[in-house]
Amino acid sequence: MKEYLPYCTSTKPTNTLCKILIIDAQKGTETIKMMGKKFPLEQYSLNHLKRAKKHTCGHQLELVIGPSNLITDEEAEELKTLGDGCNDCDRIIEKEVPQFPAYTREQLKIWNSFWPISYKEPSILPIIQIKEEMKKIFEIMKSLDHDSAAIYNPKTEEICYGKKGDLPLQHPIMDAINNFPISDNQYYCNDHYLITKVEPCLMCGMALVHSRFERVYFMEKMEDGAYSYWRLHEKPLNYMYRVLRIKKNVFDENNEE
Numbered sequence: 001m002k003e004y005l006p007y008c009t010s011t012k013p014t015n016t017l018c019k020i021l022i023i024d025a026q027k028g029t030e031t032i033k034m035m036g037k038k039f040p041l042e043q044y045s046l047n048h049l050k051r052a053k054k055h056t057c058g059h060q061l062e063l064v065i066g067p068s069n070l071i072t073d074e075e076a077e078e079l080k081t082l083g084d085g086c087n088d089c090d091r092i093i094e095k096e097v098p099q100f101p102a103y104t105r106e107q108l109k110i111w112n113s114f115w116p117i118s119y120k121e122p123s124i125l126p127i128i129q130i131k132e133e134m135k136k137i138f139e140i141m142k143s144l145d146h147d148s149a150a151i152y153n154p155k156t157e158e159i160c161y162g163k164k165g166d167l168p169l170q171h172p173i174m175d176a177i178n179n180f181p182i183s184d185n186q187y188y189c190n191d192h193y194l195i196t197k198v199e200p201c202l203m204c205g206m207a208l209v210h211s212r213f214e215r216v217y218f219m220e221k222m223e224d225g226a227y228s229y230w231r232l233h234e235k236p237l238n239y240m241y242r243v244l245r246i247k248k249n250v251f252d253e254n255n256e257e
């Protein structure tokens with residue numbers, strides 16, 4: 001079983017173009033302070049970047065200002081008056097820097113080769129699968145076909161099913177959510193698991209977010225699936241459930257026991 005973690009663990013860097021100010025190293029502390037007020041990196045979601053690095057062809061420092069498309073020409077002109085270009089470079093240059101934080105040591109090494117960054121420890125706790133619960137989930141998964149989905153309450157063991165309808169958007173997951181009994185004190189499916197053989201599409205994946213599901217279990221990836229293709233679990237949403245993919249051979253292993 002593999003969890004689709006809410007952060008990207010790929011080692012392929014995703015960079016973004018930023019404007020960089022070159023200044024005399026002696027003015028470093030003062031300028032970094034000023035930039036922290038005027039161009040806080042948090043506002044560009046770039047606070048994983050360190051502000052400064054050494055300029056390779058002189059004694060200057062390079063300070064990241066912000067994304068090239070968000071720093072106006074006027075702002076750049078104003079900063080230029082502070083800058084001290086080295087003999088070979090302009091006072092303001094552009095560079096590709098890592099767009100996202102590094103969540104693994106491996107990423108850290110690669111990201112750092114573009115721009116110095118700080119390491120962000122993933123904060124999510126591992127899922128502890130209770131054997132009995134896992135058995136039940138397998139059982140439900142086995143009972144499903146490609147045109148059905150199930151909502152499972154692990155506390156009460158209640159199950160609510162959904163089927164594929166005749167209309168194009170009547171997906172099994174949408175049907176299961178529609179069939180889910182809503183009581184006065186329970187508007188959402190929190191604490192519930194959605195179990196489906198096929199990976200949800202983006203529409204269903206979003207519906208599961210709105211319904212506040214706890215977990216999603218699926219087996220087969222889909223070509224334009226919500227996680228394997230759209231990477232919904234990595235988007236900065238207010239809420240995200242945990243996504244687990246059960247590999248087919250787990251059933252066999254389970255049967256051998």
Ligand SMILES: [Zn+2]
Pocket residue numbers: 171173200201202203204205
């Ligand atoms: Zn769907």
